[in-house]
Amino acid sequence: MSMNRRQLLAATGALIAAPHVARADARPRVVIIGGGAGGATAAKYIAKDSGGKIDVTLIEPSRTFVTCFHSNLYLGGFKDMKAITHSYEALKNHGVKVIHSRVAMIDRENKRVELDDSSHQAYDRLIVAPGIDLKYDSVPGWGQAFEEVMPHAWKAGKQTEILRAKLDAVPDGGTIVMIAPPNPYRCPPGPYERVSMMAYRLQQAGKKKARIVIIDPKESFSKQGLFQEGWEKHYPGMVEWLGPKIHDGLKSVDPKTGTVVTGFETYTNAALVNVIPAQMAGKIARDAKLVNETGYCPIKPETMQSAIDPLIYVIGDAAIAGDMPKSAFAANSQAKVAAMMIRGELIGARTFPARYANTCWSLISPNNTVKVGGSYGPKDGRIASVETFVSKVGETDAQRKEQQDENTGWYAGITADMFQ
Ligand SMILES: Cc1cc2nc3c(=O)[nH]c(=O)nc-3n(C[C@H](O)[C@H](O)[C@H](O)COP(=O)(O)OP(=O)(O)OC[C@H]3O[C@@H](n4cnc5c(N)ncnc54)[C@H](O)[C@@H]3O)c2cc1C
Structure with missing residues (x-):
């Protein structure tokens, strides 16, 4: 009687002893x-x-x-x-x-x-x-049960759609509060590009009396000078950034009433609260x-x-x-x-x-994009910057448009690189 390979392995015990082999x-x-x-x-x-x-x-x-x-x-x-x-x-x-x-x-x-x-x-x-995962317990009063009322939109998809629907429902004169995350988090310029896009959309809808308050646990943020220059120029009076020395700490949020309490001020009836919490792997x-x-x-x-x-x-x-x-x-x-x-x-x-690279482009207003980036390599047990670059305040419209063209090209290129 002839045995097949499986029977032979089973008979000799090899199948049981070494199933992965x-x-x-x-x-x-x-x-x-x-x-x-x-x-x-x-x-x-x-x-x-x-x-x-x-x-x-x-x-x-x-x-x-x-x-x-x-x-x-x-x-x-x-x-x-x-x-x-x-x-x-x-x-x-x-x-x-x-x-x-x-x-x-x-x-x-x-x-x-x-x-x-x-x-x-x-x-x-x-x-x-x-x-990343979000630390749902890092903002007092908020949590996963409230992520549709006060969306984070830090993972894209449904959350992003909720945030836009809520943004579109903000009335003229309404207040948006963004709770910015502590370091280290996904996409350092992301919250501030988001504020720019919120201001743009409000402005387009003729809601120039709406304002966006950013409660930030950080003393400073990525491309700060560039964003603040852009906000003053394109969205005057609409964006207010508050660092920890000014707001004196985020005390709590109340998703039921849209209240945000800081050591300095209480914001009641916020039309939209965008909570971007602390993060972890x-x-x-x-x-x-x-x-x-x-x-x-x-x-x-x-x-x-x-x-x-x-x-x-x-x-x-x-x-x-x-x-x-x-x-x-x-x-x-x-x-x-x-x-x-x-x-x-x-x-x-x-x-x-190993050689690594990064560039982060941020759109502030139509055809007005700034960037930060660098190249990196292993040094002293960590990945260290080899050289870095960042846009400058006061760049020409042509430079900013060129950077937006790079941004558009990058997105097409990287998504093809990932998925095609
Ligand atoms: C608003 C915003 C704007 C941004 N803009 C930029 C930008 O302009 N440029 C830029 O370079 N970056 C940007 N980023 C950052 C960028 O999206 C992330 O850094 C990047 O997606 C990280 O890639 P990743 O592979 O580590 O994680 P992800 O892209 O999040 O992928 C992780 C995947 O793992 C899956 N997963 C998780 N757990 C499991 C499990 N147990 N089993 C199986 N699968 C699992 C998830 O479903 C997910 O699909 C932005 C981020 C945000 C939030």
Whole structure:
């Protein structure tokens, strides 16, 4: 009687003793958690550049991805929801297997992840790219139960639509209060670009008596001089920024009445309160104990490898990336370094010293965009700036328009780089 391969392995005990070895596909396996700016890029580049030699599985619960980047442009009316929504379909052409599910647990000891449906995916290398979670308890009186009444819109999609609907309902003379987040958080200039877009949309609707008050826990913020110059010039009297020395601390918010209490003043009946709370690495990274006391994941700057588990790479907002901000540009750049290093480890592909880049553009008013960015590299155990640049106050209209053209081109380029 002839035995097939499976019967033979079972008879010799090999199937029971070494279940992971007995698989038809002997390619090394990379599993990626999270199909955002970091994860989607990493999945694509590992699959594409390994020419099919690595088995790549991307696990992401959503069927489409709505980018936070340019969601402020949706708020201002410069883009529609379709323009910031992307499909994972084309990634399959590179050989990426996409599983629409949530990873419930990382089993580091057995090198596998468990999905919501209790199935497992084994890995030789794991990329963790879950982005951020919001600290719902960081703003007294607010919490997840109130995120539709006082939206954060710091994860894009439904929240972004709620924020715009509420913005459009603000009456002339109404007050918007934005609670800005403490460092470190996703997209340092994001809250202030958002304020610009809110002011623009109010102005377009003829509501020039509406005002936006920013309660900020920080002494200063990204591109501050540039934003404040823009607000004074384009939205006079509409935007008021209050740092901690002025507002003397945020005491509480009351979602039922739209009240915001600071040490300095109480705002009653705010027409819209946009709470952007403190942030931390996504739950899956925290549960797997890949974070340190900061709530984010320490990494090796030469590779983006977790400093805690060498078989795991952490990229994007969840990682502690030194001088790099938490941005889509940064996540995409880190993903390419991780993808290269993993190909080097698993199939002996050639690797080069890590180099990272970032630019963040912010639209202040139509065709008036400012930028900040730099290049980065490993230094003294962290990712450090090599060179930086930032727009200047008083730039010409032509320069600002050129920067908006760059911004538009960047969005088209990075989303194609992630998803096509
Ligand atoms: C208003 C705003 C404006 C911004 N503008 C810009 C900009 O102009 N330029 C710029 O570069 N950046 C910008 N950003 C920042 C940018 O969106 C983020 O830095 C970037 O998306 C981070 O990428 P990531 O891959 O780390 O996380 P994300 O893009 O958030 O992706 C994480 C993914 O992981 C998935 N996930 C989480 N947990 C699990 C799990 N357990 N199992 C499976 N999947 C999971 C999530 O569903 C999500 O799709 C902006 C952000 C905001 C909020």
